[in-house]
Amino acid sequence: MTMVPRVFAVALLLGGASTALAKPLDVPFVPTPQPLVDRMLEMAEVGPDDYLIDLGSGDGRIPITAAREHGTRGLGVDLNPERVEEAQAAAREAGVEGTVEFREEDLFDTDISQATVLTMYLLPRVNLQLRPRILEELAPGTRVVSHAFDMDDWEPDARDRVNGQRAYLWIVPAKVAGQWQMGGGPHGPVTLALAQKYQHIEGEAMTEDGTTLPLQNATLRGAEIRFTLASPDGMSQEYAGRVEGDTIEPLEDGAGWQARRTATAEAFPDEAAR
Numbered sequence: 146m147t148m149v150p151r152v153f154a155v156a157l158l159l160g161g162a163s164t165a166l167a168k169p170l171d172v173p174f175v176p177t178p179q180p181l182v183d184r185m186l187e188m189a190e191v192g193p194d195d196y197l198i199d200l201g202s203g204d205g206r207i208p209i210t211a212a213r214e215h216g217t218r219g220l221g222v223d224l225n226p227e228r229v230e231e232a233q234a235a236a237r238e239a240g241v242e243g244t245v246e247f248r249e250e251d252l253f254d255t256d257i258s259q260a261t262v263l264t265m266y267l268l269p270r271v272n273l274q275l276r277p278r279i280l281e282e283l284a285p286g287t288r289v290v291s292h293a294f295d296m297d298d299w300e301p302d303a304r305d306r307v308n309g310q311r312a313y314l315w316i317v318p319a320k321v322a323g324q325w326q327m328g329g330g331p332h333g334p335v336t337l338a339l340a341q342k343y344q345h346i347e348g349e350a351m352t353e354d355g356t357t358l359p360l361q362n363a364t365l366r367g368a369e370i371r372f373t374l375a376s377p378d379g380m381s382q383e384y385a386g387r388v389e390g391d392t393i394e395p396l397e398d399g400a401g402w403q404a405r406r407t408a409t410a411e412a413f414p415d416e417a418a419r
């Protein structure tokens with residue numbers, strides 16, 4: 146079980162805002178130390194083409210650093226208007242007020258669908274409340290970075306520590322679970338059966354003559370899927386493709402194969418709860 150750090154408990158006891166808030170804060174204000182902000186942005190590989198949303202943005206340091214150091218457009222939302230004013234002032238001081246926006250908003254109401262990077266320093270319970278939306282609403286390949294708290298059984302793709310404080314990175318996986326018909330590859334037409342738990346995938350392929358081939362080295366990173374099929378006669382082929390809804394197209398031009406989904410299955414445990 147993830148422990149809530151003492152710094153949060155102290156902030157809660159000190160009791161928060163002097164301003165009347167639309168609803169009680171779900172998380173007190175505790176800023177992420179700057180060295181960890183820098184590392185979180187590095188882990189997410191943010192760049193000028195990204196749109197970063199920080200849920201519960203506090204004094205705005207994460208979107209402001211991303212804008213100042215990497216040219217990243219960003220949005221920060223915070224329920225506390227004092228924090229929003231602080232963040233807007235800090236953005237002006239950093240000369241990035243045209244690149245980042247700060248809004249007074251409940252993070253549970255924020256439209257996150259356009260984010261290519263989502264950052265959070267919240268609480269385990271809040272992360273888990275957001276998890277189904279993160280998996281459903283964000284495009285495959287979106288990077289999610291959390292300071293301190295994980296997402297329970299959705300394992301991070303990377304983790305790090307700066308001065309003892311943790312950061313986790315997840316890459317939102319495409320949904321690939323189900324049955325696919327693949328044709329045009331060296332193994333001829335095959336039926337692929339893929340099982341998925343978040344970014345972890347496994348499965349097998351059935352050839353036209355009824356031979357079952359296990360999927361080897363199967364990986365899914367965002368929308369990029371890779372696996373190897375090896376037939377008993379020794380023919381081995383690596384497939385690398387991009388998942389777009391119910392099709393997989395090869396990454397390499399002219400590879401000649403394509404896959405189309407014919408039945409879907411559950412990709413994330415949260416789906417069953419909905």
Ligand SMILES: C[S@@+](CC[C@H](N)C(=O)[O-])C[C@H]1O[C@@H](n2cnc3c(N)ncnc32)[C@H](O)[C@@H]1O
Pocket residue numbers: 169170171172173174175176177199200201202203204205206207222223224225228250251252253265266267292
């Ligand atoms: C731990 S601080 C993190 C600040 C900043 N993201 C950082 O890492 O430095 C959490 C922030 O979330 C804000 N917050 C708490 N509940 C919220 C809610 N329901 N909607 C929006 N912001 C919220 C608090 O006001 C606080 O500024």
